[in-house]
Amino acid sequence: MLSFSNNNCTLICKIQVSHCSHSWKQSSFTKLTNLNLLKPQIFRLVCAVGDLGQMQKVEDERPQIRWAEINLDEINDAQRNHISRLPKNMTNRCRALMKQLICFSPEKTNLSILLAAWVRSMKPVRADWLVVLKEMGNMNHPLRFEVAEFALLEESFEPNIRDYTKIIHGYAKQSRLQDAENTLQAMRNEGLECDQVILTSLIHMYSKSGKFNLAKDTFEKMKLLSLPLDNRAYGSMVMAYIRAGMLKEGEILLREMESQQVYAKSEVYKAMLRAYSMSGDSVGSQRIFDAIQIAGIIPDDKICTLLINAYVTSGQNREACVAFENMRRAGIRPNDKCVALMLDVYEKEKKLKEVLDFLMDLESDGIMIGKEASEKLARWFRELGVVEEVELVLRDYGSIEV
Known part of the structure; x- marks a missing residue:
C-alpha cells in the first residue's frame, strides 16, 4: 500500500x-x-x-x-x-x-x-x-x-470557473459541506456566478448529507435562473425527498420529470420503491413498479422482491403470490430474500403441503434455497414438531442445521 x-x-x-x-x-x-x-x-x-x-x-x-x-x-x-x-x-x-x-x-x-x-x-x-x-x-x-x-x-x-467546479464537486462527493461552501464563496468573491454544473453538485451534496432545506433552496434557485434541469439534478432532489420521508412529494417530482421526458436513474426509482415497500405501502409500491417499466427499466429480482415485500408486509398474501408468479413467467429467477418472503406467506396460512410443492417446483427449475429461506424453514418445522419427517427433504436443498 x-x-x-x-x-x-x-x-x-x-x-x-x-x-x-x-x-x-x-x-x-x-x-x-x-x-x-x-x-x-x-x-x-x-x-x-x-x-x-x-x-x-x-x-x-x-x-x-x-x-x-x-x-x-x-x-x-x-x-x-x-x-x-x-x-x-x-x-x-x-x-x-x-x-x-x-x-x-x-x-x-x-x-x-x-x-x-x-x-x-x-x-x-x-x-x-x-x-x-x-x-x-x-x-x-x-x-x-x-x-x-x-x-x-x-x-x-x-x-477559471471549471477549476472551482471540480473542487466543489470533489468536496461534494466526500460530503465535505463546509469546504465546498468555502470554495463556492471564494468563487463568488472572484465575481464568478454559479452555473448548472455547480448547483447540481450542491443539490447532490445537500441531498446525500440529509440537508433537505438547502437542497430544496438550491433546486428552486436553478428553476428561478431558468437553468436546465437534467436527470442528475432532478434525481438528487427526489432522493432528498425520500431521505426526508416525503415520498408523495418525491413521486410528484418524478412525474414532473416524466412529463418532460427526463427519466431518473434506476437507483432513484429503486430507492423510492424500497421506501414504499419498507413502509408496507403496496399501492405506492405498485405505482413506482409501473413507473419503472414506463421509464424503460427492466425489473430485476431485487425490484420484484421489493414489490412482493410490500404485499407481504401489508398482509396481501394473494397479491404477493400473483406478483411472484408474474416474476417467474417473465423469466426472472427469485433470489433468496424473495423465496423467504413466499415462505412467510405459506407459514401465515399454515400451508405445509403447499410449501413442499413450492420447494419442489423451485427445484425443478434449478433454484436452490439459500440461508435466509433455509433458516425460516428450519424454524417453522421445528415449531410444528415435524423436523425428522422433513429433514431428508430439506437436505435436498442445501446444507441446513435442523
Missing part, C-alpha cells in the same frame, strides 16, 4: 528569512503576518470573510524558499515504486513536485511552503498545474484538494 507520509524523508525546502512584499487585499486577518505562506488556510479565511471588507497591499516578512531535491535513499519501497510509475512523458518540473508530494511528511515541512518553493524555482504554467492535479486525482492523493486550493490563488494557474 502506498504511503504518502514518510518521517525519514529529507527536508525538501531550505528557508532564509528576508524582507519582501506580497500583494493581498486588506482584511482583519492581515495582522497574522505569516498567513500568506499558508495559502489553503488563507483560501478558507477569505471565503469566511466574504463581503466584510477588501484587502490592500501590505509589507511583511516571508521566508525566501530554495528548492532542494528529495533524497531517494531515505524513502520507503512503496514510495519509490510509485515514483517509478509516474508517466514517462511527464515534464521534469512536474515530476519533481510529484516526488515531493508522494513522499510528503507534514512533520518535516508545510505543504504551502513546498508549493511556494516549486513555483519560485520551476516557474510552472497552467498545463503543469493540470498535469500534477490530474496525477494526484488518479492516485487519490489525500492532499489533492489542498494543492488545488493553493493553485487557485496562483496567477500561473490562470483559474
Whole structure:
C-alpha cells in the first residue's frame, strides 16, 4: 500500500528569512503576518470573510524558499515504486513536485511552503498545474484538494470557473459541506456566478448529507435562473425527498420529470420503491413498479422482491403470490430474500403441503434455497414438531442445521 507520509524523508525546502512584499487585499486577518505562506488556510479565511471588507497591499516578512531535491535513499519501497510509475512523458518540473508530494511528511515541512518553493524555482504554467492535479486525482492523493486550493490563488494557474467546479464537486462527493461552501464563496468573491454544473453538485451534496432545506433552496434557485434541469439534478432532489420521508412529494417530482421526458436513474426509482415497500405501502409500491417499466427499466429480482415485500408486509398474501408468479413467467429467477418472503406467506396460512410443492417446483427449475429461506424453514418445522419427517427433504436443498 502506498504511503504518502514518510518521517525519514529529507527536508525538501531550505528557508532564509528576508524582507519582501506580497500583494493581498486588506482584511482583519492581515495582522497574522505569516498567513500568506499558508495559502489553503488563507483560501478558507477569505471565503469566511466574504463581503466584510477588501484587502490592500501590505509589507511583511516571508521566508525566501530554495528548492532542494528529495533524497531517494531515505524513502520507503512503496514510495519509490510509485515514483517509478509516474508517466514517462511527464515534464521534469512536474515530476519533481510529484516526488515531493508522494513522499510528503507534514512533520518535516508545510505543504504551502513546498508549493511556494516549486513555483519560485520551476516557474510552472497552467498545463503543469493540470498535469500534477490530474496525477494526484488518479492516485487519490489525500492532499489533492489542498494543492488545488493553493493553485487557485496562483496567477500561473490562470483559474477559471471549471477549476472551482471540480473542487466543489470533489468536496461534494466526500460530503465535505463546509469546504465546498468555502470554495463556492471564494468563487463568488472572484465575481464568478454559479452555473448548472455547480448547483447540481450542491443539490447532490445537500441531498446525500440529509440537508433537505438547502437542497430544496438550491433546486428552486436553478428553476428561478431558468437553468436546465437534467436527470442528475432532478434525481438528487427526489432522493432528498425520500431521505426526508416525503415520498408523495418525491413521486410528484418524478412525474414532473416524466412529463418532460427526463427519466431518473434506476437507483432513484429503486430507492423510492424500497421506501414504499419498507413502509408496507403496496399501492405506492405498485405505482413506482409501473413507473419503472414506463421509464424503460427492466425489473430485476431485487425490484420484484421489493414489490412482493410490500404485499407481504401489508398482509396481501394473494397479491404477493400473483406478483411472484408474474416474476417467474417473465423469466426472472427469485433470489433468496424473495423465496423467504413466499415462505412467510405459506407459514401465515399454515400451508405445509403447499410449501413442499413450492420447494419442489423451485427445484425443478434449478433454484436452490439459500440461508435466509433455509433458516425460516428450519424454524417453522421445528415449531410444528415435524423436523425428522422433513429433514431428508430439506437436505435436498442445501446444507441446513435442523
